[in-house]
Amino acid sequence: MAVRKKVGIKDISREAGVAISTVSHVLNGTAPISAEVRARVVDAARRLGYLAERQAKATITALDTVVLAVPDDAIPENEINLFSWTVLNGLTRECERRGVRLVPLTGNGSLTARKIVETAQAESADGVLLLNDDRREVLHGICNAGIPAVLINGEDQEMKIDSVTPGNRFAAQLATNWLISQGHRTILHLTWEGRTTIRRRRDGFIDAFKANDLPLADARVLHAGGYEPKLGEKAIARWLAESGGLDGVTAIFCAADNLALGAMRALHAAGIRIPENVSVMGFDGVALGELVTPPLTTVYVPLNQMGPEALHLLEQRVLANTTERAAHRLELGCKLVIRRSVATLGG
Structure with missing residues (x-):
């Protein structure tokens, strides 16, 4: 032989x-x-079989240039978009470490699939990373162009594009289960009409009530006008006025830390003490949650890992060099960060 x-x-x-x-x-x-x-x-490495052998050992850097398509509002560093900025910071550092050239392409509604594809072709890019943009027409256009791509913090419901996202549904269920274990039975979920990733958090909230055989009528959902703190503050102030108070709610689980910060402002303004009168919990784990009074209990999302994981998925797609490779959806585990904004109720 x-x-x-x-x-x-x-x-x-x-x-x-x-x-x-x-x-x-x-x-x-x-x-x-x-x-x-x-x-x-x-x-040459692929033809000689070297690539396949080394790929399994994760020792190949097969990326040279990557286009990053990102919404305008994710670029500036401010208290509103700490989620996106932290993701981008982790991605940028990983690209610098690996010698990958990152070509930013910004815009909001103007970021069409055609513009993204044309930019990738003009830059001789190996692939595309999309942040927060899971519009079907954009994903279809990129997929049809045959350019390797990975969606960060979004879902391709048709599973044609690789994606990296927090385990939103499981993490929201974990958080709600924990609130229930602390004695809370009537919980308000403050959210907004966001993309699929945000709806997954609402689904996890409902899942926890079902799993604990609790009445769904006590799993209340309140929609803010968006994810900004001021919109969370406005939504809670309006709800308090319409309900004549807390209306039996003992905990407010917010779909983002931004909303939680706004909710806390509205509660403080109404003379409602946290957590003595009502508990508040967030989701994301951005740094500002540590600085409020009381410090915010939240769900920590590994934001710094999302960019590097997306880059790795893109690299694997490039190395595979085949349309037969099934799309991968990578969900990152999240964990609870227990601080002082949630009270334990007596049995």
């Missing part, structure tokens, strides 16, 4: 017609290499 010769970077160097050092830089992402040379090296 013939023993297969082990392929090394010398073989790839000879096959691609480049220096050994160039092969090393391409495979390890340690220096910028032209798209043409990089493509030759990766193709």
Whole structure:
């Protein structure tokens, strides 16, 4: 039986017609290499079987240039978009570490699939990362163009595009289960008409009531006009006025820390003490939750990991080099951060 010769970077160097050092830089992402040379090296490594062998060991950096399509409101660092900014910060650091060139493409309604695809082609990009944008027409257009892509913090319900998202539904159920274990039976879920990812949090909230055989009438849902703190504050103030108070609610579970911060302002303004009169819980784990009074109990989302995980998924898609690879949906686990904004009720 013939023993297969082990392929090394010398073989790839000879096959691609480049220096050994160039092969090393391409495979390890340690220096910028032209798209043409990089493509030759990766193709040679794939033909010789080296790529498949090393791929399993996660030692290949197959990305050179990536287009990042991101909404305008996710770019500035401010108290409203700490979620998106933290995700972008983690992604940027990972790209710098691996020598991947990140090409930002910003816009809101103007970010069409055609514009994203044209930018990717003009930049000779290996793939596209989309942040918070799971519009069906955009996902369809990118998929039909055959460009590798990963959606960050969104869901492709047709499962044609790879995606990375928090485990929203499971985490919301975990949080609500914990509130129930603390003696809370009538809970208000403050949310907004957001994308699918936000609706998953509402679904998890309802799941917990069903799993604990509690009346769904006590799983109340209140919609704010958006996720900004001022909109959460307005929604709770209006609800308090219309209900004549807390109306039996002992805990408010907010679909985002931003909403929780606004809810706390409205409760303080109404003279309602937290957690003595009502408990408040958030979701996201942004830094501001530690600074309010009382410090906010929340669901911690591994925001810094979302970008690197998306980059890894994109790399695996590029390395596979086949349309037969099924779309992957990666959900990251979240955990509870217990602070002082939730009270335990007596039995």
